[in-house]
Every structure is written in structure tokens, then in C-alpha cells.
Amino acid sequence: MVRTPNVLTPTRTGMPQFSAAVTVRLKSGVLDPEAATTSAALSRLGFDHESLAHADRFELTVEAPTAAAAETDVTAMAEQLLANPTLHTYDVEVQPR
Amino acid sequence: MSVAVIQFGGSNCDRDVVTAAAHVGLDAERCWHNDHVPATASAIVLPGGFSYGDYLRPGAMAAHSPIMTDVEARLGAVPVLGICNGAQVGAECGLVPGVFTTNTSARFRCEWVHCRVETTTTPFTAGYAVGDVLRLPIAHGAGRYLATPEEVDALEAADRILLRYCEPSGEITSASNPNGSVDNIAGVVGADRSTAVMMPHPERATVPAVARSTDGAEIIAGLARSIS
Numbered sequence: 001m002v003r004t005p006n007v008l009t010p011t012r013t014g015m016p017q018f019s020a021a022v023t024v025r026l027k028s029g030v031l032d033p034e035a036a037t038t039s040a041a042l043s044r045l046g047f048d049h050e051s052l053a054h055a056d057r058f059e060l061t062v063e064a065p066t067a068a069a070a071e072t073d074v075t076a077m078a079e080q081l082l083a084n085p086t087l088h089t090y091d092v093e094v095q096p097r
Numbered sequence: 098m099s100v101a102v103i104q105f106g107g108s109n110c111d112r113d114v115v116t117a118a119a120h121v122g123l124d125a126e127r128c129w130h131n132d133h134v135p136a137t138a139s140a141i142v143l144p145g146g147f148s149y150g151d152y153l154r155p156g157a158m159a160a161h162s163p164i165m166t167d168v169e170a171r172l173g174a175v176p177v178l179g180i181c182n183g184a185q186v187g188a189e190c191g192l193v194p195g196v197f198t199t200n201t202s203a204r205f206r207c208e209w210v211h212c213r214v215e216t217t218t219t220p221f222t223a224g225y226a227v228g229d230v231l232r233l234p235i236a237h238g239a240g241r242y243l244a245t246p247e248e249v250d251a252l253e254a255a256d257r258i259l260l261r262y263c264e265p266s267g268e269i270t271s272a273s274n275p276n277g278s279v280d281n282i283a284g285v286v287g288a289d290r291s292t293a294v295m296m297p298h299p300e301r302a303t304v305p306a307v308a309r310s311t312d313g314a315e316i317i318a319g320l321a322r323s324i325s
Contacts, residue, residue: 030198030243031201031241031277032199033199033200033201033202033203034199034203036203037203080161081153081157081161082153084154084157084189084196086194086195086196086243086244086245087154087196087198087243
């Protein structure tokens with residue numbers, strides 16, 4: 001039985017691989033009830049803290065001719081799916097693997 | 098000609114819509130998301146549920162499902178109604194501005210609420226008068242409608258607020274707002290006016306044998322209306 005690998009292999013496109021991370025945060029001023037609830041739970045446990053914010057981080061491996069091209073691709077992913085512009089800001093980090 | 102009720106993986110109100118539609122005399126059938134919307138569909142419903150397990154954000158995955166291309170191609174030609182998770186899908190794919198996100202209380206709210214009809218120039222509310230108060234159920238954890246002040250002003254100016262949460266008297270109060278939605282907005286009309294999304298469940302307030310209210314029946318009957 002031939003198994004299809006579920007991870008990218010270096011030879012898939014012949015292009016360099018990059019590690020990318022997209023961090024999606026709520027825009028400032030957008031109420032985050034889950035973070036508020038988590039913050040209250042930490043306080044109940046006795047952990048003093050000034051504030052708590054929640055963010056989602058997506059880690060990807062992509063192949064692209066250059067780091068700039070990889071960043072363009074991953075930014076498009078954030079724009080179209082990973083973040084919702086009404087709610088979120090996001091940042092993209094790209095590093096060679 | 099029949100109403101197409103889109104069934105995503107995780108939809109769970111699709112059969113309720115079919116039953117409610119039958120109650121008001123409409124033929125409706127479920128349409129699996131990997132299939133196409135039938136060319137003969139006379140209306141489209143995005144039903145409630147938890148499509149794709151609410152992964153990423155409620156509605157985000159279904160909004161990018163290929164069948165939504167079919168739905169978008171029919172906008173303006175047939176009535177399109179998104180209910181609950183269907184409303185979240187509709188907002189995520191841009192049928193209306195804004196988004197439905199986590200309730201202010203961070204709790205799942207499953208209860209009966211009152212909603213005031215804000216416009217009647219849609220297929221779904223043409224059977225009511227502006228100011229009518231409907232008793233409808235909600236069941237959602239992420240129903241807080243959020244849009245920029247500019248978007249809300251533009252919706253208001255274009256008469257695109259469908260429903261607002263209210264007191265039984267029709268008064269708009271923060272106490273009657275179950276999820277923290279901006280301006281108590283419970284439903285929004287699309288730019289073509291024959292598209293709308295709403296968090297309350299009209300299909301659960303249609304069939305007398307299983308509902309405390311039948312105030313939603315006219316909304317379901319609206320699937321057979323066209324507006325000119």
C-alpha cells in the first residue's frame with residue numbers, strides 16, 4: 001500500500017521551505033469574554049495579573065522561491081481564512097527552515 | 098421548485114427547516130454541501146448547527162465550502178436565509194457585513210427571546226408590520242453581532258436591520274439583549290434585500306405541536322416570496 005505523506009517533503013516543489021507563523025489577535029477594544037473568564041479563573045487560583053489577552057497561533061511549513069513570496073502566500077491565508085478583519089489583527093513571521 | 102436547505106457536516110437544524118417549510122406548504126429538500134444547489138431551487142436556507150465543529154470560528158469553514166459559490170451565484174435571484182450557524186456562515190462569507198462572535202456572557206444561551214421587526218421590505222418579514230414583536234427561540238454561544246460603527250450606520254441608513262432583541266413591549270433595552278449584540282441587532286439584511294441572516298430560530302417557532310410560539314412561521318413562509 002502506498003501511503004501519501006501528510007507532511008511536505010523537500011522535493012515536493014523543489015523550492016526552499018520556510019517555517020511560518022500567523023498570530024491572530026482580537027483588535028483592541030473588542031470584548032473577549034473567554035479571556036475575561038480565564039483571567040477571573042486565574043485570579044481565583046491566586047495568580048495576580050494585570051491583564052490577559054488570548055491569541056491564536058498557526059504554524060505552517062510552506063515552499064516558495066523566496067522568503068518574501070512565502071510571506072505573501074501566508075499573508076493571503078490570514079486575510080482569507082485565518083483572521084476575520086472585523087475582529088482581528090494578525091502578524092506573519094517567516095523563517096527559512 | 099423547492100427550497101434547498103444546505104447541509105454541512107455538523108448542521109443539525111436542516112431537518113427542522115424542512116419540516117417547518119412543509120408546515121407552511123413549501124416543498125424543501127436537504128442539499129449536501131459537496132453537491133450543487135439544484136438549478137431549480139426556489140430559495141436557499143443555511144441552517145443552524147455546528148458546521149465543521151465551529152473550528153477556527155463559527156461558520157468560518159463552511160463559508161469557504163465550494164457550495165457557497167453556488168449560493169453566492171443565486172443571491173438576488175432567490176431568497177437566501179441564514180439561521181443561527183447559517184447566519185454565522187453568511188457573515189463569514191460576506192453576505193452581510195460584520196460577524197457573530199462569542200456572547201458577552203461567554204455562556205451558551207438557549208432560551209426564548211423577543212425580537213422586533215425592523216423592516217418589512219424583505220421576503221422574510223413582508224408578512225409582518227414594522228414594530229411587530231416576535232417570540233422566538235435562540236440557542237447559541239456566539240451570537241454577539243459585531244460590526245464597525247460605520248457599518249452599523251450604513252445598515253441602519255439602508256434599512257438593513259432585520260430584527261432587534263427587545264422587551265415583550267417592543268422596547269429595546271440592554272436587559273433584552275441576550276448576547277451583547279451591537280444595537281441589539283438579531284438579524285441583518287443583505288444588499289440585495291432577498292438575503293438575510295438571523296440568530297433566532299424561526300423554524301423552531303413554526304409548527305404548533307412542537308413550539309410555544311408560531312411567530313416564526315411568516316419568516317419561513319417568506320422563502321416563497323419575492324420582493325420587487
